[in-house]
Structures are given as C-alpha cells and as structure tokens.
Amino acid sequence: MKSFPAAESAAILDSLPVVVFRIGPDLRLTYANRPTCELLGLTPTQVVGRSCLEVGMEPATYGRWVEHLRTAFRTGQPGRFQYLRPPPPAEMLFEYRFVPERGADGAVASVLVAAFTVDEVKELRAELRAEEERFRAFMDRLPANAWMRNEAGVYVFVNSTYLAHYGFRPQDVIGRTVDEVWPADVAARFRSTDERVYAVWRAEQFLEVAPEPDGTPRSWLNVKFPFTGPDGVRYVGGVGIDVTDREREAAARRELDARLVSAEKIQALALLAAGSAHDFKNVLSVILGNADLAAGAVPAESPAREYLRQLSLAGDRAAELCSQMFAFAGGAQPRPGPTDLGAVARDTLRMSQPPRTSGVRVVVAAESNLPPVWADPSQLSQVVLNLVTNAVQAIGRNPGTVRVGVSAADDCVIMEVSDDGCGIPAAHLGRVFDPFFTTKPDGSGLGLAAVAGIVRDLGGTIAAESAAGAGTTFRVSLPAYHA
Incomplete structure (x- = not known):
C-alpha cells in the first residue's frame, strides 16, 4: 500500500474540517491531512514517519493508544479511543475512530484514523438523532x-x-x-x-x-x-x-360478467326453445289428431285401442314439455293484471293436485289482505305448481310436508315453498335454475328454468336455500302492485 493516498483522495481529505491521518504497521504516521498538521503546528514532512508520541501525545496516554492500534491491526475491526490533549493551544478532548484498511493480500496494511472533539461528536450525534427522527416521522406518516x-x-x-x-x-x-x-x-x-x-x-x-x-x-x-x-x-x-375494497370490486365485476354471459346464453336458449316448441307443437297436433281419429275407427275390443291410448298419453307428455319450453322462452302471450298470489296458490293446489305419494301433505298459509302483484294468473299458477311438484318429488315415498306460505314484506309479496325432503347438495344448488339441468332420471331440466323465467319477467327474484338431508326452501319475491 502507498504511504500517501492518491492526489485526488488527498485533496478531498485536506478539505474536510476533521483531523484525519493514517498509521502504518510500524505505528508511525504515513499521512496527515491539513487540519491534522494545523492542529499540531507542524508541516506534513515533520509529521510523516513519526509516531504519535513524537508529535505530542502524552506518554501516559500513548501506551493505551498503541494497545488500541494493535487491536485494530490484529482483528481488522473498527474501534474508538478517547484522548485528552493538553495545551497549548488549549486542552481538548478527542475521540478517535479507527478504520482498518486491507491490502491486496487481505491483511490489514494500515489504519485510517479520524479524530473529533467531543463537542463535534455531540453535534454529529445530534444530527444523527435529528435524521433518525425525520426518517421516523416520514415512515409513520x-x-x-x-x-x-x-x-x-x-x-x-x-x-x-x-x-x-x-x-x-x-x-x-x-x-x-x-x-x-x-x-x-x-x-x-x-x-x-x-x-x-x-x-x-x-x-x-x-x-x-x-x-x-x-x-x-x-x-x-x-x-x-x-x-x-x-x-x-x-x-x-x-x-x-x-386493497381489500379493490379486490371486492374486482370480484363483483367478475360475478357481473359471469351473470351477463349466463344471461346471453339463456337468451340464446330461449330463442331456440321458442322456435323448437312452436314447430314441434304443430307436428304433435297432427299426431294427436290422427291418433284420436284412429281410436274412433277401431272397435272397442281391438288391442290397437290400447296402443293408441299410449300414443295419446306420450303425445300429451310431449305437448307438456313444449309448453314448458315455451314458458321458459317467454313465448306465451301473458295477460297480466292485478292478481292475488295467495288466492292463486290456494286455487292451484285445490284444483290441480301435483303428483304426490300418499304420505305427503301440502299445506297452504296465505296472509289476508295481501297487496296484488301485476301478473298473469296462469303464469303464477305454473310457478306454484312447478315448485310444489318439485317439493313433493324431493320428499319421495317418505311421509313429509310441503308448506306454501304467502306474505307481504318491504313492498313485495313473498311466496315460500318449503319441504322436509332430501335437500339439494351444495354442488348442485347454484345450478337448479339452469336450463336442462336435472338430477332426475326422467326430468327435463326445464321446470325450474321456466319458473325463473316467469319470475324474472315479472320483475321479481327467486332463490333457493337447502342443505343435504335438511330440506329445501324456494323463495319468490314479486313487487307489490299499486294502482
């Protein structure tokens, strides 16, 4: 290592208002900046090559000084040392900071020393505290x-x-x-x-x-x-x-996008269903008409009459499916008016009993003086019949009860159809209103889709709550009509 730093480094160190000097392995000075020479009252030539003892350090202090220097050379770790310098010009308390410098071989080749008066140290510490406080204030705000x-x-x-x-x-x-x-x-x-x-x-x-x-x-x-x-x-x-609120908004947007896609699919299916139902019903009319004519032309004792009866029953079932598809598509021509949903529920279940096993009871409870809803009574009857039929089928051959309740709340008329049947698995609950979705071997998957379509067209909502083994409740909410 050179005895003196490069010229540009020396210029920087000379401009510092701090005493800086370098000590070699022989514990003699190899460099001293301008403030060091001015403090000692010596020239650089008079300083370099001499020990600190030779440039004015007290003998009683020099022993401890040498001990700290040797520790820095041996360990390569920074250190510090305080020294009370006697006058002249005046008594001053210095704090020395040791910074070991390593050579190309990795060994400590010299120790750079910076000296501060205690007042300077206090000022530096105050500045450091102020800087820390500024940093803390910034981070806390x-x-x-x-x-x-x-x-x-x-x-x-x-x-x-x-x-x-x-x-x-x-x-x-x-x-x-x-x-x-x-x-x-x-x-x-x-x-x-x-x-x-x-x-x-x-x-x-x-x-x-x-x-x-x-x-x-x-x-x-x-x-x-x-x-x-x-x-x-x-x-x-x-x-x-x-970003909690942002994530919630993003989730809501994703849900809305999914609903829009679903609505577009349903609209496309509705158009297809309406056209198919119309054409198929025309074909069925010809088939059923000819079946009736054939039945009238066949003797009563002929086995062919039973075949024709089965043909008519199958045709009626096909016509019913066409009606469901037409209702799902909104293809029927409704005749809406002020309608009492409670009365429709009672009349529908009194005149058109849904398929049921002998052990199932259907109980209707409707509040009196319900506000009307604006709807076609035949459409509401289809909603009631479909929901009750599904509830009865969910109970199956076991004894059970289907409860139909109609009430008013929040300017809406609410109908709930509940059963104590097998319930709907969580994996299926979100799809029960999807067209053609069914878990029944002979189901069409259009009944609840048609119900949802009717309710939606009436400006209402429908929802299902269920748990496997704990029954199911369908809740229809329609806006109350005010003349």
Whole structure:
C-alpha cells in the first residue's frame, strides 16, 4: 500500500474540517491531512514517519493508544479511543475512530484514523438523532404499512401505520419472529414470500391476506425487497397498501360478467326453445289428431285401442314439455293484471293436485289482505305448481310436508315453498335454475328454468336455500302492485 493516498483522495481529505491521518504497521504516521498538521503546528514532512508520541501525545496516554492500534491491526475491526490533549493551544478532548484498511493480500496494511472533539461528536450525534427522527416521522406518516425483517424472520422495524392497522404495540412486534406475531397459516405465507425475495434477490410484489384484530381478513398488496445492512446481515423490507375494497370490486365485476354471459346464453336458449316448441307443437297436433281419429275407427275390443291410448298419453307428455319450453322462452302471450298470489296458490293446489305419494301433505298459509302483484294468473299458477311438484318429488315415498306460505314484506309479496325432503347438495344448488339441468332420471331440466323465467319477467327474484338431508326452501319475491 502507498504511504500517501492518491492526489485526488488527498485533496478531498485536506478539505474536510476533521483531523484525519493514517498509521502504518510500524505505528508511525504515513499521512496527515491539513487540519491534522494545523492542529499540531507542524508541516506534513515533520509529521510523516513519526509516531504519535513524537508529535505530542502524552506518554501516559500513548501506551493505551498503541494497545488500541494493535487491536485494530490484529482483528481488522473498527474501534474508538478517547484522548485528552493538553495545551497549548488549549486542552481538548478527542475521540478517535479507527478504520482498518486491507491490502491486496487481505491483511490489514494500515489504519485510517479520524479524530473529533467531543463537542463535534455531540453535534454529529445530534444530527444523527435529528435524521433518525425525520426518517421516523416520514415512515409513520406514510399512508402504507412499512416493515423490515432479518433473515431469521425477526422484525427490526415497523411504522406506526403498520401497528395501527393490526392493533399492535411496538413490543408486540419488534424483536419477535413472524411465527410469534401471526397465526401459523399467515406466518407460513409471509415466510414463503420472504424466502422468494431472498432467492431472486430483487423486489417482488405479492397479494397477501392478514387478519385485523377482530379476525376480519384484509387483502394487502405488498412490495418486498432484499438488502444487506452495514452489519452484513440480510434483510427484507416491505411496503404494503390495503386493497381489500379493490379486490371486492374486482370480484363483483367478475360475478357481473359471469351473470351477463349466463344471461346471453339463456337468451340464446330461449330463442331456440321458442322456435323448437312452436314447430314441434304443430307436428304433435297432427299426431294427436290422427291418433284420436284412429281410436274412433277401431272397435272397442281391438288391442290397437290400447296402443293408441299410449300414443295419446306420450303425445300429451310431449305437448307438456313444449309448453314448458315455451314458458321458459317467454313465448306465451301473458295477460297480466292485478292478481292475488295467495288466492292463486290456494286455487292451484285445490284444483290441480301435483303428483304426490300418499304420505305427503301440502299445506297452504296465505296472509289476508295481501297487496296484488301485476301478473298473469296462469303464469303464477305454473310457478306454484312447478315448485310444489318439485317439493313433493324431493320428499319421495317418505311421509313429509310441503308448506306454501304467502306474505307481504318491504313492498313485495313473498311466496315460500318449503319441504322436509332430501335437500339439494351444495354442488348442485347454484345450478337448479339452469336450463336442462336435472338430477332426475326422467326430468327435463326445464321446470325450474321456466319458473325463473316467469319470475324474472315479472320483475321479481327467486332463490333457493337447502342443505343435504335438511330440506329445501324456494323463495319468490314479486313487487307489490299499486294502482
């Protein structure tokens, strides 16, 4: 190593208002900047090559000075030493900072020494405290969470925003690991993303979920970045913003998009169903008409009459399916008017009993003085009959009860059809109103789809609540009509 720094380095050190000099392995000065020479009252030539004892250090102090220097040469670690310099010109208390310098072979070749008066040290410490306070004020007013963790997952810093969001006190977090601060599943996710950042050694962005004090989950967009501190320890720093509302809005948009796609599919199916039902019903009219004519021409005792009867029954079933498809498509021509839903429910179930096993009871309970709804009574009758038929079929051959209740609430007329049957599995509940979806071997999958279409056209809503083995409730809500 050179005895003197490069010219440009010397110029920089000479301009500093701080005493700076270099000590070689023989404990003699190899360089002294201008403030050092001015303090000693000597020229650079008079300083270089001499020991500190020879340029004015007290013999009683020099022994401790040498001990600290040798420690710096031996360990290669920075150190400090205080020295009270006697007058002239005046008594001054110095604090020396040792910075070992290594040569090309890695061994300590010299020690750079910077000397400060105690007053200067106090000023520097005051400036450092002020800088730390400015940093703390900035971080605490940052409208985002900020934190630092070391490689062991121990928190070394969190800002006030972080503490406030989660209801922590500083002692709840600082010096603790993520496993001590968070539930096991949350801590595992945090450690996993920390490890990812250490592995790639660059900033990464993560969507992470952490609970509030009451357990409510919040979504955070966290940017994490790795760095190495002056102590050589690796850290992950992070800044996070609350995106819970944004995520909810995005989920709502996705749901709306899915509903729009579903509505477009239903509209396309409706057009197809309406056209197919119309054409097929015309064909059925010819078939059923000819079957009736043939039955009249065949003797009563002929076996062919039974075949013709079965043909007519099958044709009637096909015509019923056409009617369901037509209703699903909205192809019928409704004649709406003020209609009492409670009266329609009672009359429908009195005159048109749905298929049922002998052990099933159907109970109707409708409030008196219900407000009317604006609807075609025949359409409402179809809604009632379809829902009750489904409820009876859900009970099957077991004894059970189907309850039909009609009431008024919030300017709407509500009809609930409940059964104590087998219930609908959760995997199927969201699809019960889809066209052609059925779990029955002989089902068409159009009954509930037609009901949903009618209710939708009337400006109402329909929903199903169920649990496997606990029965099902269908709830129809229609707006009350006011003349």
